[in-house]
Amino acid sequence: MSRSQQFLSDNAAAVHPRVWNAMRAADEADAPYDGDALSQALDARFGELFGRECAVLWTATGTSANCLALATLCPPHGGVVCHREAHIEMDEAGAPGFYLHGAKLMLAEGAKDSGGAKLTPDAIRAVIDPIRDDVHQVQPHAISVTQASEYGRSYRPAELEAIGALAQERGLGLHVDGARFGNAVAFLGCSPAEAVGPAQALSFGFVKNGGMGAEAIVFFDPALADVARYRRKRAGHLQSKGRYLAAQVLAMLEGDLWLDNARAANAAAAEIAGACGERLMHAVEANEVFVRCTAVEREALRAQGFGFYDWGEDAARFVTAWNSDSQAASALARAIAAL
Known part of the structure; x- marks a missing residue:
């Protein structure tokens, strides 16, 4: 990873x-x-x-x-x-x-x-x-x-x-x-x-x-x-x-560095959330994205190199940060959309 x-x-x-x-x-x-x-x-x-x-x-x-x-x-x-x-x-x-x-x-x-x-x-x-x-x-x-x-x-x-x-x-x-x-x-x-x-x-x-x-x-x-x-x-x-x-x-x-950093993290989360469709568990109003996905689907994402936490049996949590790579966020969005 x-x-x-x-x-x-x-x-x-x-x-x-x-x-x-x-x-x-x-x-x-x-x-x-x-x-x-x-x-x-x-x-x-x-x-x-x-x-x-x-x-x-x-x-x-x-x-x-x-x-x-x-x-x-x-x-x-x-x-x-x-x-x-x-x-x-x-x-x-x-x-x-x-x-x-x-x-x-x-x-x-x-x-x-x-x-x-x-x-x-x-x-x-x-x-x-x-x-x-x-x-x-x-x-x-x-x-x-x-x-x-x-x-x-x-x-x-x-x-x-x-x-x-x-x-x-x-x-x-x-x-x-x-x-x-x-x-x-x-x-x-x-x-x-x-x-x-x-x-x-x-x-x-x-x-x-x-x-x-x-x-x-x-x-x-x-x-x-x-x-x-x-x-x-x-x-x-x-x-x-x-x-x-x-x-x-x-x-x-x-x-306002604290605010600029938060905006950058939020923007990355919003891009990921935009690809989740009905998988999205909660409205994304900060920098956390909770997604419905099976164990098999989670392993498929990990096999592509994405790191995240499981969130119960059929969910995952993705958290972005102030320095989240935009290309990585876009890649994750595409990967979730392709599940």
Whole structure:
């Protein structure tokens, strides 16, 4: 399998050259931890991006970003409502329970018609309405949505506003897992502020989008960041040379590189999706393509050199990245059409 035909994951993509250059430029002595000039610049830079006051912490992984953010919104005796196929439930090895000291994930089904692992207000109510308001049952304290979702579906601003209105009505915090936030913004064509809605915390993903090893936890309530700083240290995620993480994040924001990268990945996914016809399992609204195909068909694609993950018995997932080769994407599209 050639590297150009790699559609396993955007986590496997190369680091963008501008990120490497920014890390090299940061290779000067400065204050340790997050006291350096680059780390100190994050709040203002994200404030410009979202048009409101932000407090921003870097961390190295998406799992730590999600869990540290949620730990500020939910106490150990509480619960976080999420979709039953959310990344925090399916792919983080119990990390939310670990970081939140035992808090419970409260699983919702999401929309039955459109699917795509997206939550709706009705799905959230179905989880929280039956809970008695007494000490014998876990009480919800937060909602977590994924933008774009685990099946590559993007929440429209109105959908986020509706969930946010419910959260405010019930006194719940709202967290957005934005591992592919750039892809959602690129698809929606809206502002970053509209794509995050009335959330209190956002895990802003960069690693999947051309970064090397840095994510941002963006708090729209700065007081939450004061708590998260202690939690980050206690969890072992306060790196002593934090300027290298901040350099990556700032490089991705410079000139909207994060958005250009996401647009490139989305375009490659759209080309592949255009050849799938009725095989397409979910509308492609980011950089993931879920395709119905048998085991024999999947082996036929692998025999042509394409790399991807099986997704259940009769499906496959193809993920494009900022540097996906256009010829390889076209070749994959032709191969799927010819099955």
